[in-house]
Amino acid sequence: MLHHPKTATPDHPIHDLIANRWSPYAFDERPVEQEKLQSCLEAARWAASSFNEQPWSFIVARRESQTSFSTMLECLADANQAWAARAGVLMLTIAARLFSKNGKPNRTAEHDVGLAIGNLSIQATSLGLAVHQMAGVDLSKARQVYSIPESHDPLTVVAIGYTAARGEDRQFAERDLAPRSRKPLREFVFTDAWGTPDI
Amino acid sequence: MLHHPKTATPDHPIHDLIANRWSPYAFDERPVEQEKLQSCLEAARWAASSFNEQPWSFIVARRESQTSFSTMLECLADANQAWAARAGVLMLTIAARLFSKNGKPNRTAEHDVGLAIGNLSIQATSLGLAVHQMAGVDLSKARQVYSIPESHDPLTVVAIGYTAARGEDRQFAERDLAPRSRKPLREFVFTDAWGTPDI
Numbered sequence: 001m002l003h004h005p006k007t008a009t010p011d012h013p014i015h016d017l018i019a020n021r022w023s024p025y026a027f028d029e030r031p032v033e034q035e036k037l038q039s040c041l042e043a044a045r046w047a048a049s050s051f052n053e054q055p056w057s058f059i060v061a062r063r064e065s066q067t068s069f070s071t072m073l074e075c076l077a078d079a080n081q082a083w084a085a086r087a088g089v090l091m092l093t094i095a096a097r098l099f100s101k102n103g104k105p106n107r108t109a110e111h112d113v114g115l116a117i118g119n120l121s122i123q124a125t126s127l128g129l130a131v132h133q134m135a136g137v138d139l140s141k142a143r144q145v146y147s148i149p150e151s152h153d154p155l156t157v158v159a160i161g162y163t164a165a166r167g168e169d170r171q172f173a174e175r176d177l178a179p180r181s182r183k184p185l186r187e188f189v190f191t192d193a194w195g196t197p198d199i
Numbered sequence: 200m201l202h203h204p205k206t207a208t209p210d211h212p213i214h215d216l217i218a219n220r221w222s223p224y225a226f227d228e229r230p231v232e233q234e235k236l237q238s239c240l241e242a243a244r245w246a247a248s249s250f251n252e253q254p255w256s257f258i259v260a261r262r263e264s265q266t267s268f269s270t271m272l273e274c275l276a277d278a279n280q281a282w283a284a285r286a287g288v289l290m291l292t293i294a295a296r297l298f299s300k301n302g303k304p305n306r307t308a309e310h311d312v313g314l315a316i317g318n319l320s321i322q323a324t325s326l327g328l329a330v331h332q333m334a335g336v337d338l339s340k341a342r343q344v345y346s347i348p349e350s351h352d353p354l355t356v357v358a359i360g361y362t363a364a365r366g367e368d369r370q371f372a373e374r375d376l377a378p379r380s381r382k383p384l385r386e387f388v389f390t391d392a393w394g395t396p397d398i
Binding site for chain 1: 207209210211212213214216217218220222234237238240241242244245246247249250251253255256257258259260264267270306307309310311312313314315316317318320321322325330332334345346347348351354355380381382384387388389390391392393394397
């Protein structure tokens with residue numbers, strides 16, 4: 001798999017699909033092929049979840065369906081609308097609050113949506129697609145627009161699409177050219193007690 | 200990559216690493232090599248997160264460090280202790296409640312821990328390791344045992360290790376031989392409104 005300028009620079013070897021995943025701002029307006037989108041959703045489907053509850057739901061809006069796409073775009077924070085308008089697909093993620101088997105609260109529902117979107121992101125990367133997730137969403141508007149029941153919570157919007165050729169989109173070039181950074185492992189991997197680094 | 204009897208049976212093509220990931224009960228007590236564990240943690244490190252906050256922390260306990268391992272094992276629900284006792288590594292996941300940049304609540308912190316563990320699971324699969332996540336954890340005990348500050352929430356424990364040879368561990372064979380199942384896409388992928396399947 002080809003590396004690119006935004007490929008991660010890990011301290012320990014990681015799989016190319018994980019190293020090559022990144023969150024671009026500059027998308028190129030090309031539609032996402034239906035079969036690729038289905039594979040991304042299928043990957044999400046096979047994630048692990050507590051008691052196999054699969055607490056995730058998704059509402060999909062494709063760029064080609066203009067009304068559908070505009071409706072979701074308008075649920076985003078302005079700063080996100082500026083770049084997400086060029087993505088091929090926008091997708092609202094939703095978590096079920098309660099276990100379907102007994103109606104009790106599912107405390108890991110949002111975490112498990114993260115597992116599903118983790119899978120989706122890896123699948124997308126393997127198909128040459130990019131994913132950029134957004135927390136900057138007007139959640140109450142999304143709930144109203146899509147008639148999401150009180151038993152469920154809208155959570156994020158995920159942009160899926162093709163990355164614009166490098167430098168083509170000058171508006172976002174600076175953000176997309178910035179080096180990627182992460183905390184070192186010793187700052188968040190501990191052993192025996194909080195704050196004791198696991199050498 | 201070799202398929203196995205628990206490989207997913209997807210309706211649309213998905214990457215082998217996603218199809219081959221599953222959550223076994225029967226681990227074989229073999230230790231996890233340090234370099235493999237580091238690669239798994241490194242994969243988690245490169246996950247996406249809201250404002251690149253990286254709200255995840257982990258406490259690692261290796262089977263070889265008996266006291267360390269027993270301490271974490273005893274934070275698990277009894278039903279989980281029964282099988283997790285044979286995993287090579289147990290790892291408590293922890294979410295930071297607040298953004299470090301401004302002290303405001305991070306509503307996607309638990310979701311983003313899910314993204315990190317999604318990466319870790321894929322990396323583990325690529326190295327021949329299996330991962331089984333648990334929500335059945337005594338969280339207040341874990342908080343106390345590991346002195347986790349109020350600013351952070353313990354979330355899950357992740358077992359990482361080698362799967363036992365098929366049928367070797369009769370106690371868990373039935374659970375590990377059961378077919379895997381997932382809801383069909385039409386039950387959770389919608390368009391335009393909640394409940395409207397995205398054909």
